[in-house]
Amino acid sequence: MDGLKVSDANLVVYIHPSKANRVPQALRGELSSLLFKFNEAFDGVVLVYDILAQSESAKVLPGLSPYFGVKVKAKLLLFSPKPDMLLEGKVMKLRKESIHVIVLGFSYATIAEEDIRGEFRYKIKHGEEVFASSLHKRHVIKVGSMIRFLIKSSRGQKQPSAR
Template structure:
C-alpha cells in the first residue's frame, strides 16, 4: 500500500543506569515510545518495530545521571504519506462540512469541506 515503507535503522538508544540489568526490556520501552507518533528523523509514523540486533557493549555518557548508549539495529514499518498520494480508508461519518474516515484500520482522519473535491456532492434524504 502506498504510504507504508520498511526501513532498516541503526540507532543508539540511551538507557538510564537503573535499568542496566534489564537492557532488552529498556530497549523495548524506549522504542515503544516512538510508536504512533510522527518522527522527523524517519519522516513518518512508526507503526511497528523489530529489534534485529543489539551490541554487547555500551558507551557511558558523562553527566549528573550517566546514561549509557546501546547500538541497536531495528527494522521499522513506517507510515509516510506524501502530498497528492491516494490512500484508502473506511468512511465512518459523512457531514456536509466534513468526511470522517479510518485509514489503515487505526488512523482517524477528517477531510474538511474546502478539501473535498468538487465532483462529490452532498444531498439530504429525508426518511419518513
Template sequence: MEGLKVSNANLTVYLHPSKSRDASEAILRELSSLLFTFSEALDGVVLAYDINSLDNKAAKILSGVIPYFGVPLSVDLLLFSPKPDMLLEGKVVKLSQESIHVVVLGFSSAIITEKDIREEFVYKIKHEQDVYASKSHKRHVIKVGTMIRFSVKSFDEEILHIYGSLMPDHTGSIHIYIFLCFTYLQKLHRIAKKRESEGELTTVKQDAIDGKISPLDSALKIKRSKKQKIQEES
C-alpha cells in the same frame, strides 16, 4: 495504500545505569515509546518495529553528570509518512454536507471538506442517513462505514491529522472500484468464451468442407456447438 514504508535503522538507545541488569526489557520499553508518534529523524510515524540485532557487550558509557550508557541496535521500522498527492484509504466515521471525516489505519484522523469533494458527488439524505451519491454511477455512494480512497493535501505531524481531497477521478468508495473491476473481468471472460465457441464452430465447418468428417458428423458437431453456446450465453 501509499504512505507506508519499511525502513532499516541503526539506533543507539540510551539507558540509565539502573537498567543495566535488564537492558533488553528497557530497550523494548524505549522503542515502544516511539509508537504512534511522528519522528523527524525517521520522517514518519512509527507503527511497528522488529529488532534485527542487539549487542549489549557493545554498550558504551557516556560521560556526564549521570553516566548513561548507549546500546547500539539494528531495527526494522514500519513508518507511516503521508505526502501531498499520495493516495490513502480509510473508513468514514462521520459525514455531513460540509465535510467527510475518516479514520486511517485506526489512529490517524482525516477530514475532507466540501470544497475538496468533486461535483460528481451530491449530498443527500437517503433512508434518514447522510450520504454523498455519485451522479454518474448509482452504486457509487459514500456514507458512514464506507471505506474510501482519497488524496492527501497536507499532514499535520504534531496531531497526526490529514487534510484530504476527493477531487481526483480515481478517488471515492473502494467498493465501487472493486465492483467495476470484477464486472470488467466478467466481461472479458464472456468475450473469451464467445470467441472460443465461435472458433470451434468454424473448425468443424472447415473439416466438413475438406472431407475430414462426414456430413452427418459435421451436422451433429455443429448442433452440439450451437447448443453449448446457447447454454453459456443463458
C-alpha cells in the same frame, strides 16, 4: 497501500542505569515508546519494529544521571504519507462540509467540501447522512464506507483531497 515503507535503522538507545541488568527489556521499552507517534527523525509514524542486533558494549554518558548508549540495528515499518499519494480509509463521520476518515485504524484525515468531487452532493436519505453521486445512483459515501483519496498535504498543514 501507499504511505507504508520498511526502513533499516541504526540507532543509539539511551538506557537509564537502573535498567542496566535488563537491557533487552529496556530497549524494547524505549522502542515501544516510538510506536504510533509521528517521529521527525524517521519522517513518519512507527507502526512496528524488529530488533535485529544490539551492541555488546555501551558508552556511558557523563552527567548527574549517567545514561549509557547501546547501538541497535532495527527494521521499522513506517507510515509516511506524502502529497499525491493514494490512501484508503473508513468513513467515520459525515458533515455537509466534510468527510472524516480513519486510515489504518489510527490516523485521522478530513476531506473538506471543496476537495470532494463535484458529482457528490450531500443528502440525508432515510435519516442517514450521505454523499450521493449525481452520475451513478447507487454510488454513495456513508459512515462505514471504505474510500480512496489523494493526499493534498500531511501533518496538519492542509487537508487531504478526495478525487
